[in-house]
Amino acid sequence: MQKKIIALAIASAMTVPAMAFAAESTLTGQVNMSYDYYKDGALSETATNRLNSNNTRLIWKGAEDLGNGMSAIWQLDARLQADTGINSSTTANQLFNGNSYLGLKSDSIGALMAGRMDAPYKVATRNLDLFFDVAGDNRSNSGAGITGLLTHDARLSNALAYMSPDLSGFSVALATVFGAEAAIANQTKGSAYSLAGMYNGGPIYATLAYQDVKAGTAATGDLAAGGSVMGATSAVDDKDTAITLGGGFKTDVFTVNALVEQTNYKTATTGVEAKRTNYYIGGRFNFTPNDGIRAAYTKRGATSGATNDANQYAIGVDHSMSKTTSVYVTYVKTKDNTTVPTAAADPSALSFGMKHSF
Numbered sequence: 001m002q003k004k005i006i007a008l009a010i011a012s013a014m015t016v017p018a019m020a021f022a023a024e025s026t027l028t029g030q031v032n033m034s035y036d037y038y039k040d041g042a043l044s045e046t047a048t049n050r051l052n053s054n055n056t057r058l059i060w061k062g063a064e065d066l067g068n069g070m071s072a073i074w075q076l077d078a079r080l081q082a083d084t085g086i087n088s089s090t091t092a093n094q095l096f097n098g099n100s101y102l103g104l105k106s107d108s109i110g111a112l113m114a115g116r117m118d119a120p121y122k123v124a125t126r127n128l129d130l131f132f133d134v135a136g137d138n139r140s141n142s143g144a145g146i147t148g149l150l151t152h153d154a155r156l157s158n159a160l161a162y163m164s165p166d167l168s169g170f171s172v173a174l175a176t177v178f179g180a181e182a183a184i185a186n187q188t189k190g191s192a193y194s195l196a197g198m199y200n201g202g203p204i205y206a207t208l209a210y211q212d213v214k215a216g217t218a219a220t221g222d223l224a225a226g227g228s229v230m231g232a233t234s235a236v237d238d239k240d241t242a243i244t245l246g247g248g249f250k251t252d253v254f255t256v257n258a259l260v261e262q263t264n265y266k267t268a269t270t271g272v273e274a275k276r277t278n279y280y281i282g283g284r285f286n287f288t289p290n291d292g293i294r295a296a297y298t299k300r301g302a303t304s305g306a307t308n309d310a311n312q313y314a315i316g317v318d319h320s321m322s323k324t325t326s327v328y329v330t331y332v333k334t335k336d337n338t339t340v341p342t343a344a345a346d347p348s349a350l351s352f353g354m355k356h357s358f
Contacts, residue, residue: 024062024063024064025060025061025062026060026061026062027058027059027060027358028059028061028357028358029056029057029058029059029357029358030055030056030057030355030356030357030358031053031056031082031355031356032053032054032055032056032082032133032134032353032354032355032356033051033052033053033054033056033082033083033353033354033355034051034052034054034134034135034328034351034352034353034354035049035050035051035052035351035352035353036049036050036051036052036135036349036350036351036352037049037050037349037350037351038050038347038348038349039347039348039349040347041334041346041347041348051083052083052351053080053081053082053083053084054133054134054353054355055079055133056079056080056081056082057077057078057079057080057098058077058078058080059075059076059077059078059098059099060075060076060077061073061074061075061076062074062075063105066104069106069107069108070104070105070106070107071104071105071106072102072103072104072105073101073102073103073104073105073111073113074101074102074103075099075100075101076096076100077096077097077098077099077100078095078096078097078098079097079098096116097116098116098155099115099116099117099118099155100115100116100117101113101114101115101116101117101161102114102115103115106165107165108165109165110162110163110164110165111162111163112160112161112162113160113161113162113163114159114160114161114178115159116155116156116157116158116159117155117156117159117161117175118153118154118155118156119152119153119154119155119156119159119175119192119194119211120161120173120174120175120194120195120196120209120211121152121153121154121194121195121196121209121210121211121242121244122152122153122154122155122194123173123196124173124196124197124198124207124208124209124244124246125150125153125207125209125244125246125259126153127205127248128205128246128247128248128257128258128259128280128282129257129280129282129296130255130257130282130283130284130294130296131282131294131296131314131316131330131332133355134316134328134330134351134353135314135316135330135331135332135349135351136296136312136314136315136316136330136332138150138280138296138298138312139153150261150278150280151231151240151263152211152213152240152242152244152261152263154192154194154211154213154229156175156177156192156194156222156229157177157222158177158178158221158222159175159176159177159178159192160175160176160177160178161173161174161175162174162175166200168201169199169200169201170197170198170199171197171198171199171200172195172196172197172198173194173195173196173198174194174195175192175193175194175195176191176192176193176194177190177191177192177222177223184217184220187216187217187220188216188217188220188236188237189216189217189220189221189223189224190213190214190215190216190220190221190222190223190224190225190227190229190230191212191213191214191216191223192211192212192213192214192223192229193211193212194209194210194211194212195209195210195211196208196209196210197209203249203250203251204247204248204249205247205248205249205250205257206246206247206248207244207245207246207247208243208244208245209243209244209246210241210242210243210244211241211242211243212239212240212241213229213230213239213240213241214237214238214239214240215227215230215234215235215236215237215238215239215240216236217236218236225238235267235268235269236268237268238265238266238267238268239265239266239268240263240264240265240266241263241264241266242261242262242263242264243261243262244259244260244261244262245259245260246258246259246260246280247259252286253285253286254283254284254285254286255282255283255284256281256282256283257280257281257282257283258279258280258281258282259279259280260277260278260279260280261277261278261279261280262275262276262277262278263275263276263277263278273304274303274304275303275304276300276301276302276303277301278298278299278300278301279297279298279299279301280296280297280298280299281296281297282294282295282296282297283295283296289320290319290320290321291317291318291319291320292317292318293315293316293317294314294315294316294317294318295313295314295315295316296312296313296314296315297311297312297313297314298311298312298314299311299312302337307337307338308337308338309337310334310335310336310337310338311334311335311337312332312333312334312335313332313333313334314330314331314332314333315330315331315332316328316329316330316331316351317329324356324357324358325354325355325356325357326354326355327352327353327354327355328351328352328353328354328355329350329351329352329353330349330350330351330353331348331349331350331351332348332349332351333346333347333348334346334347334348
């Protein structure tokens with residue numbers, strides 16, 4: 001249940017006409033915990049028991065009506081590890097490592113925001129993943145995942161973003177990394193551009209999105225070579241681009257979602273391009289109003305001239321205990337066809353979880 005705190009500020013009637021301005025803030029989030037029985041899939045396989053906090057978050061957000069269809073909007077988003085009590089960021093002193101921003105929103109023009117936010121490319125397709133935030137997530141960050149899949153699902157720091165209003169189901173989103181780093185002589189800062197067009201009308205959702213990220217000199221900021229966005233092996237002027245087409249059809253009884261993604265990583269020093277095509281398809285069937293079964297297949301394509309494709313299979317059932325609390329069971333298995341075996345070539349996980357939203 002949402003908890004709302006209402007703060008009222010009334011202008012002095014002695015100096016200006018009496019007006020009341022209301023600023024509303026809301027505390028929301030989720031706690032998502034699971035017990036996972038995990039097998040690493042190595043030649044000498046090891047099985048472990050894990051207690052995981054699956055993207056538990058605490059979000060404080062608000063808006064103030066400024067009149068004439070204009071509002072000030074803000075959000076602070078902290079991602080937490082409920083099993084240990086620490087925040088989930090790998091960066092020191094980064095408490096609000098989720099979507100945190102300040103902006104202005106117009107009913108007729110759209111919203112302009114500045115801060116740390118999911119890139120439009122990520123926003124466009126994240127809702128298509130039927131195993132979002134649990135084992136089987138197609139970003140490989142929960143349970144047994146595939147390395148290198150959907151790596152463009154980025155959250156950008158020091159970003160400036162625009163979201164259009166809903167135009168008969170159509171909307172567009174744009175973002176760039178504005179940057180807030182100190183200038184360094186003879187060094188290059190990275191750049192990022194992300195855009196998406198989306199249609200959400202009735203049972204149909206469709207999107208087309210594009211993203212372009214270029215690495216800067218190491219240690220120059222948010223998009224520096226070797227950083228979390230570009231990857232540990234990146235070098236200055238390396239360029240990573242992606243385009244995706246996705247969509248879904250949803251009713252009260254069933255859901256079908258799919259996407260295809262084309263990526264291209266170009267190494268600046270050699271000019272070599274590593275292209276790959278990724279696929280995702282998932283479905284859900286609700287056999288009662290509170291119970292559903294879901295399944296998904298995700299494929300990481302092979303890069304040109306290499307044998308490094310991989311496949312992920314996920315199946316699960318879930319039960320809604322209330323509007324805010326659910327329990328689930330998920331099984332996920334990956335098959336990595338990379339020529340050189342990895343330490344966890346074909347991992348699997350059986351996950352028993354519970355999620356509460358508030």
